[in-house]
Amino acid sequence: MIQVGQEAADSITEAVQRARSLAVRAADDSLSDGDRGALQKELQGLTREINQTASRATYNGKSLLDGTADITVQSGANEGEVSNIKIDKLTADSLFEKPVGELSIATREDAFKFISMADKALDKVGAANLNMGAYNNTLERTLDLQRQNLTSTAGARANLGDADIAREAANRAVSEIINQANLAMVAQGNANASTVLRLFG
Numbered sequence: 001m002i003q004v005g006q007e008a009a010d011s012i013t014e015a016v017q018r019a020r021s022l023a024v025r026a027a028d029d030s031l032s033d034g035d036r037g038a039l040q041k042e043l044q045g046l047t048r049e050i051n052q053t054a055s056r057a058t059y060n061g062k063s064l065l066d067g068t069a070d071i072t073v074q075s076g077a078n079e080g081e082v083s084n085i086k087i088d089k090l091t092a093d094s095l096f097e098k099p100v101g102e103l104s105i106a107t108r109e110d111a112f113k114f115i116s117m118a119d120k121a122l123d124k125v126g127a128a129n130l131n132m133g134a135y136n137n138t139l140e141r142t143l144d145l146q147r148q149n150l151t152s153t154a155g156a157r158a159n160l161g162d163a164d165i166a167r168e169a170a171n172r173a174v175s176e177i178i179n180q181a182n183l184a185m186v187a188q189g190n191a192n193a194s195t196v197l198r199l200f201g
Contacts, residue, residue, distance in 0.1 A: 001059040001071070002136040005087055008057035008065055009129045012050050012090050016125060019046045020118035026111035033106075040106045043114075047092040047100045054091045065090040065128075073139065077146060085135050088128040095121035 025031070026039045054065040063069060067089025072082050092100050096117045103117075104110040 001064070001073075002085070002132050002139070004059050005057055005064040005069075006129055006132050006136070008053050009090060009125055009132065011053045012065075012095075013122065013125045013129070015046050015050045015053070016095065016118055016121045019043055020115060020122070022046070023105045023111045023114040023118060026105035027108050027115065029108065036106050036111075040104060043103065043105055044100075047096075047103060050090075050092040050095070051100070054089075067091075067094065077149075083135070083138060083142070087132060088124065090125060090128055095124055 022039045022043050026036050031039075055063065057063070057065040062071060064087055069085065069087040071085045073085060074082055088094075092103075096103055096114075097120070098117070103114065105114050
């Protein structure tokens with residue numbers, strides 16, 4: 001689940017970087033208004049791409065990057081052992097802190113403002129990606145711990161089984177020794193009786 005969010009966040013990062021590079025080009029004084037208009041259209045396409053990526057990032061029907069992702073994951077074997085995962089909203093309007101329709105690089109001034117907004121957006125996506133990585137690491141450590149606990153429990157049960165087998169083997173050996181001792185005493189008793197009878201006979 002986290003990997004789906006991280007992959008989408010990586011795609012969003014690439015789109016924001018491309019949008020920033022468009023703004024850098026639009027800030028060039030040698031461009032005409034027509035050139036900036038073409039860059040503006042490309043920027044609008046990139047913001048749509050960001051929104052589509054954020055809306056398509058779902059896992060089992062739950063949206064991950066639209067700001068509603070507040071997911072509880074059972075992370076242990078017991079009741080209450082849960083991890084809560086909250087992922088930030090990574091849509092274009094939330095990243096650039098402005099409605100998509102108002103984003104502009106049509107003038108040099110707008111382009112310079114957009115560069116600053118894009119830098120902040122990259123920071124937000126990077127922070128969200130780091131948080132998702134931290135969640136993923138926590139879940140992996142929890143799973144590893146659960147696997148170790150299962151292995152230890154299975155080993156302990158096997159050792160208990162081995163101890164029961166060893167105890168039974170020792171009990172059987174004692175029983176055999178007692179039986180052999182009884183047979184030896186009976187044989188000794190029979191030998192003594194036949195010796196006494198020979199003396200009389």
